[in-house]
Amino acid sequence: MPLSLSQIEARFRNRIWRGDAWGAAADPVISSGFQGLDKELPGGGWSTRNLTELLLPTEGLGEIRLLSYALEEMTRSERNILLVAPPYIPYMHAWEHLGIDGRHIVMVRVYKPAERLWALEQGIRSAAFGTIIGWLPEASQQAMRKLQILSRSAASLVFLFRPARARFEPSAAPLRILLSPVRGHSHALSLYLLKRRGAPFVLPIRIPLPQAAVFSRSAELKPALIPSYC
Amino acid sequence: MLWIALYFPALSLDWVERRFPEALIPAIGVTVRKGNQICIQQANKPAQARGVMEGQPLASALAVFPDLVIMEQDSHEEGKALQQAVYAALRFTPNIAIQNSGLIAEVSGSLKLFGGLKKLCQSLNRVVTAQGLQLSAGIAPTATGAWLLARSASSGTVINGKGEEFRILLDALPVGFLESAQPHLEVIRGIGCKTLADLQRLPRSGVARRFGQNLPAELDRAYGDAPDPQKWFEAPEDFQQKMKMMGLIENAGLLLVPAQRMVEQMCGWLALRHAAVSAFSFVLHHEYSLRQPHKFTSINIHLSEQSSDPAHLMLLLREHLERTKIVAPVCELELTADEIAAGADGNLELFPTMQSETTSLNRFIEKFSSRLGPEAITGLKVVSDHRPEYSQRLELSGRGALNRFSKRGRNSQIIPPESPRPAWLMEIPLELKVQRGRPVYESPLKLLAGPERIEAGWWNDDAIARDYFIAENDQGQLLWIYREHNPVEKDKGNKDGNWYLQGLFG
Numbered sequence: 001m002p003l004s005l006s007q008i009e010a011r012f013r014n015r016i017w018r019g020d021a022w023g024a025a026a027d028p029v030i031s032s033g034f035q036g037l038d039k040e041l042p043g044g045g046w047s048t049r050n051l052t053e054l055l056l057p058t059e060g061l062g063e064i065r066l067l068s069y070a071l072e073e074m075t076r077s078e079r080n081i082l083l084v085a086p087p088y089i090p091y092m093h094a095w096e097h098l099g100i101d102g103r104h105i106v107m108v109r110v111y112k113p114a115e116r117l118w119a120l121e122q123g124i125r126s127a128a129f130g131t132i133i134g135w136l137p138e139a140s141q142q143a144m145r146k147l148q149i150l151s152r153s154a155a156s157l158v159f160l161f162r163p164a165r166a167r168f169e170p171s172a173a174p175l176r177i178l179l180s181p182v183r184g185h186s187h188a189l190s191l192y193l194l195k196r197r198g199a200p201f202v203l204p205i206r207i208p209l210p211q212a213a214v215f216s217r218s219a220e221l222k223p224a225l226i227p228s229y230c
Numbered sequence: 231m232l233w234i235a236l237y238f239p240a241l242s243l244d245w246v247e248r249r250f251p252e253a254l255i256p257a258i259g260v261t262v263r264k265g266n267q268i269c270i271q272q273a274n275k276p277a278q279a280r281g282v283m284e285g286q287p288l289a290s291a292l293a294v295f296p297d298l299v300i301m302e303q304d305s306h307e308e309g310k311a312l313q314q315a316v317y318a319a320l321r322f323t324p325n326i327a328i329q330n331s332g333l334i335a336e337v338s339g340s341l342k343l344f345g346g347l348k349k350l351c352q353s354l355n356r357v358v359t360a361q362g363l364q365l366s367a368g369i370a371p372t373a374t375g376a377w378l379l380a381r382s383a384s385s386g387t388v389i390n391g392k393g394e395e396f397r398i399l400l401d402a403l404p405v406g407f408l409e410s411a412q413p414h415l416e417v418i419r420g421i422g423c424k425t426l427a428d429l430q431r432l433p434r435s436g437v438a439r440r441f442g443q444n445l446p447a448e449l450d451r452a453y454g455d456a457p458d459p460q461k462w463f464e465a466p467e468d469f470q471q472k473m474k475m476m477g478l479i480e481n482a483g484l485l486l487v488p489a490q491r492m493v494e495q496m497c498g499w500l501a502l503r504h505a506a507v508s509a510f511s512f513v514l515h516h517e518y519s520l521r522q523p524h525k526f527t528s529i530n531i532h533l534s535e536q537s538s539d540p541a542h543l544m545l546l547l548r549e550h551l552e553r554t555k556i557v558a559p560v561c562e563l564e565l566t567a568d569e570i571a572a573g574a575d576g577n578l579e580l581f582p583t584m585q586s587e588t589t590s591l592n593r594f595i596e597k598f599s600s601r602l603g604p605e606a607i608t609g610l611k612v613v614s615d616h617r618p619e620y621s622q623r624l625e626l627s628g629r630g631a632l633n634r635f636s637k638r639g640r641n642s643q644i645i646p647p648e649s650p651r652p653a654w655l656m657e658i659p660l661e662l663k664v665q666r667g668r669p670v671y672e673s674p675l676k677l678l679a680g681p682e683r684i685e686a687g688w689w690n691d692d693a694i695a696r697d698y699f700i701a702e703n704d705q706g707q708l709l710w711i712y713r714e715h716n717p718v719e720k721d722k723g724n725k726d727g728n729w730y731l732q733g734l735f736g
Contacts, residue, residue, distance in 0.1 A: 060707035060734030064653040080591055088654035091733060092610045092622045095653060106591070107624075108598065108607050115602060122598065128591035181706020 030157060033069020034207040041175070042197040046070050046157050051148045051173035055194070057164040059087050061181050062189045065209045068098040070157065071131060075101035079130025082123040083107045085116045087135055098210065117143055124150045124158055131157040145172040167194055182206060232341070232392070234351055235368045235376035236358055237332040238315070239385055242303045243272040245311035248362030248491075249476040251484040258299045261288055271303055311363065314471070314491070316463050318357045320498035321540075322350060327373070327460040332365070332380060334373050334460065351388060357498075361491050370396055373460055374452040378426075381407050400452060401427035408452075410444035417441075426452070469499045469567040478517055478559030482551050485514070485560065489551065490544055492565040497540040500567070506536035509569035512547055514554075515562035522558045529554055531600075535592040536571040542593060549600035616686040617694050618655060618732060649682055650700065652710040652733030659730035662711065669711060669729035673704035683715070700735070708735035 003011065029045030031038055038044050046052060056063055071081060081104055083090065092102040106129075108119045116136060123132040124147065139147075139162070149172075151158045160173065167178055176195040182188040190204040238244065242260045250256070257277035259270045268288040280295040291298060308331070316326050316333055322344060325336035337350060344350040351369065358365055368379025370391040379389040382403055391399045403426045405411050405418050411429075418441070423429050429437070429449065438446050450456035471492050479485060489512065500506060514527040529550045537543060598607045608624040615621045662669040669675050680699030687693040696712040703709065714727030 058705055058707055059654060060652075060709060060736055062708070062735065064736035086654075088656060088734065088736075089622075089624075090610060091618070091651055091653060091655045092612045094651035094735075096612065097651065098653075102610055102612055106595070106607065106609055110602060110606055118601075119598070122594065126590050126594040128588075128594045183706070 028155070030070050030073055032066075033073075033210075034066075036205050037191065037207055040193060040196070040201055040205060046159075047175065048155055048157055049152050050158070050175065051144070051151050052157070052159050053166075053171055053173040053176040054159055054161050054179060055164045055167050055176065056161060056179040061179055062209045063161065063179060064090075064095070065098065066179070066189060066191075066207070067133070067159065068095075068100060068210055071095075072099035074130040074157075075099075075104040077130070078104070080104045080106060080128055081131045081133065082129045084119045084123060084132065084134035085110050085136075086133075113138055117147075120147060120158075120160075121150055124154045124156065129156055131159070133159045133161070135161045137163055139166075141170055141172070148172040148174070171195075180204075231336060231371060231373075232338040232347070233334055233370055233373045233376035234337050234354060235329070235332060235334045235370075235373070235380035236315070236319075236354070236365045237329075237367070237377070237380035237383070238312075238363050238365050239331075240272055240364045241308050241311060241331045243274055244363045245304075245307050246301045246476070247274055248311075249474060249488075251475075251477070251479060252487060253484075254477060256299045257282065257295060257297065258301060259288075259291055260301050260303050262303045311361075313463075314495050315358050315361050315363055317465075317471075317495035317498040318361050318491070319354055320463075320465070320502045321357065321494075322354050324462075324502050325460075326463045328463055329377060332377070333463075334377055336373070336460070347392070355388070357494060360494060370400075372452060372454040373458050374448065375400055375454065378403055378407050378452055397453065401425060401430070405429055408445065408448055410442065410448045414441045414445075465499055465502045469496050469565075471495055471565050473563045475561055475563065478561055480556055480559050482554065482556055485551060485563065486548060488563055489547055489565075490540075492563065493544050493547060494540050496565060496567055497538055497543065500538040500570070503570070505570045505572055506538040507543070507567045507569065508533050508536040508571045510543070510565065510567050512551070513564040513566070514556065514560045515564065516558040517561045524557045527554060527557065530568070534596055535589060546596060546600055549597065553600075616684050617692070618651075618684075620687070620692075650679075650735070652708075653736035654734040656732055656734075659712070659732045662729040662731055664729060669701070669731075671701075671703055671709060671711075671731055672707070675701035675703050675709065675711065677701050678708075681713075684712075685715075698732075709733070710735065 027043060027047050027049040029041070029043040029047050031045040032041065041047070054063065054066075074081060076099075081100075083105065086107065090105065090107065092105075095105070096102055108123075110116050110119050116134065117139070120132065120134045120136070123129055123134075139160075147158070147160070164178060167176070174195070174197050176193075178192040178194050180190050180192070182190050187209050188206055189209055190206045192204045193201045243258065246258055246260060247255055255274070255276065257274065257280055259273045259277050259282055261268050262271040270282060270284055270286045270288060270291050273282040273284055273291075277295065277298060280298075282291045282295055282298060288300070312328055312331070312333065316328060319326055319333060319335060323335050323337050323340045325339075327334045335354065337347075337354075340350060341347055344353060347369070351367065355365065355367060364385050366380055366383035366385050367388040368376045368381070368383055368391060369388065370376035370379055375391060375396060379391050379399060383389045389399065405423055405426065405428070406415060408426070411418055418429070423432065426449065429445075430453075434446050447456060451458040473488055473492060475488070496507065496510065509530070509532045511531065512529040514529075516522065516524050516526060518525055529547070531546055531550055533546070595607055611623045611625050613621055613623050662671055662675075664670065665674055678700045681697035682699075683695075683697055685695040695715045697715050698710060698712045701709045701711050709731055710733035711729055711731050713729050
């Protein structure tokens with residue numbers, strides 16, 4: 001006897017996903033640290049075993065602070081972070097202030113696109129890293145698909161920072177987020193979920209960046225002479 | 231006791247053949263002297279295809295195929311090939327005895343570790359076959375029994391004589407396999423004895439009187455009725471293997487197969503010593519001539535963490551080999567275990583733990599630096615200095631990475647969080663243009679906070695005196711900029727220094 005639609009759905013619940021439903025990812029997640037964002041991310045946080053593509057028009061918008069809670073969580077559980085081809089030198093004093101333990105950061109400086117991809121692949125394959133963050137200005141669809149397939153079998157978070165213009169290219173990453181600054185408000189970031197598992201979400205999410213207090217406090221800083229011996 | 235015997239039926243051919251790169255193997259015949267005639271003892275497939283047959287006199291073989299490559303049988307070289315096979319097999323059991331043209335391994339202690347008899351036998355065969363030797367194998371509760379079964383198996387097969395099967399299999403073996411029966415074969419066959427069972431049925435005292443004590447003794451050892459002590463192979467103190475290549479090799483890719491074999495041998499030797507290697511060297515010896523002065527190229531590999539895993543060692547060697555320029559044709563390879571450390575690899579863990587994560591980090595670093603150079607992968611260390619350029623250090627990985635990456639202490643001397651620091655630093659500060667008194671980066675900048683004076687470094691020549699500001703541009707970038715503050719120049723009327731961009735708040 002043929003099964004009815006509801007029977008089929010009940011039986012293959014794990015394998016059928018309805019377009020209007022929320023993507024209930026079975027993969028373990030790590031909270032992003034931002035309630036508003038967690039609420040909209042499938043599974044309720046950054047998903048392991050998947051690529052997360054973060055598109056940004058330019059560096060210096062707060063992209064590290066966006067990831068800082070997850071990275072802090074990672075290093076607290078003694079897991080390593082791999083940075084593949086960051087655009088600038090990470091300034092560890094700032095990272096440490098965000099709670100990220102700099103001892104667990106490994107940076108790879110490669111410049112050729114093929115080497116970046118190789119480094120990312122090796123990082124994802126290796127069991128050594130809890131998080132892999134790569135800067136990938138150009139990547140073919142095949143390369144993205146390969147990275148996503150590799151990520152499926154790795155229990156780590158994989159973030160790819162890509163230029164905002166890449167939003168028009170198709171991508172195998174199941175989660176794509178466009179970052180943009182909030183005008184006139186330097187302590188917030190607005191996020192457009194371009195793609196996620198589950199129902200589309202069109203409105204931007206506005207999240208306050210951590211350490212806003214530090215910035216507002218520093219605005220009141222008087223010119224001070226820091227003695228060189230302290 | 232459980233024994234696996236490996237018999238190499240084509241040993242005298244294999245040791246010649248395996249020194250050629252696989253694609254370049256010519257037609258080879260190995261000759262042996264029989265009385266005053268030289269005969270072909272073994273011929274490889276290309277030679278057989280051209281009509282050369284085993285047992286043929288050399289003269290007629292050359293008449294059939296004049297370009298035949300002829301090698302005289304060399305028991306010394308065969309012994310070396312056997313020894314190398316034993317090295318490779320040592321990974322699976324320390325108890326190995328060398329036989330005339332094969333080896334016998336006692337494996338009862340290794341069954342559990344290597345996943346049962348079937349798996350162990352497969353791995354053992356694979357590893358020894360990878361040494362370039364054809365083999366047949368026999369499994370039995372006695373050493374001599376296993377050896378007889380291996381000899382009777384056809385090439386590439388295994389006869390499993392475990393348990394009940396053993397005596398039945400042994401009974402059916404022809405008498406000709408028994409070593410002590412060799413001088414008396416004709417007589418034994420003449421009295422109608424074909425198999426071991428037939429021989430067993432004869433009165434023992436009569437057999438001993440006619441054919442010597444050795445024959446019944448060998449039978450007893452085979453059936454397990456008498457003890458059968460073996461002389462275990464003893465590994466030398468140091469590991470150094472050389473392999474002469476036939477022909478000159480100019481392509482690094484062709485060296486991979488022999489290199490792999492040598493690495494496997496080293497890992498077997500390491501397993502016997504319960505050790506792991508922390509540095510090894512691979513030397514390519516070049517054909518010497520007056521025209522080319524290079525005698526050898528040495529590849530020295532230092533591991534950040536000791537290892538005895540052939541796959542990992544081979545990976546490192548391959549990456550190094552790919553980056554090595556072969557300046558002249560290679561005629562001999564040499565592998566030496568330079569530094570040995572006690573203890574093998576970590577446990578085989580089901581779930582990743584701290585230990586395995588550290589190990590895989592070290593392996594990642596090694597793999598990476600051997601492919602892209604050690605400067606491509608770094609850690610970052612916080613240094614107590616107020617000058618941003620000096621306040622952290624890129625730490626090269628490479629040797630001793632384990633210590634630096636996992637054991638170094640967290641630096642508590644970081645700058646207090648009251649002064650915000652950007653997540654990104656420029657490699658060198660970028661001088662900014664100024665429009666109407668305001669610094670410009672993409673657009674005129676709005677100063678949000680500051681100044682913060684950093685004045686340091688007067689104790690060495692790189693003194694700085696800067697006023698730092700946090701600024702924002704129209705794109706929403708948060709920037710860390712500074713203006714040089716120079717009291718000396720101030721006096722001269724040049725009030726404001728230049729603006730520089732040093733970092734971005736990521």
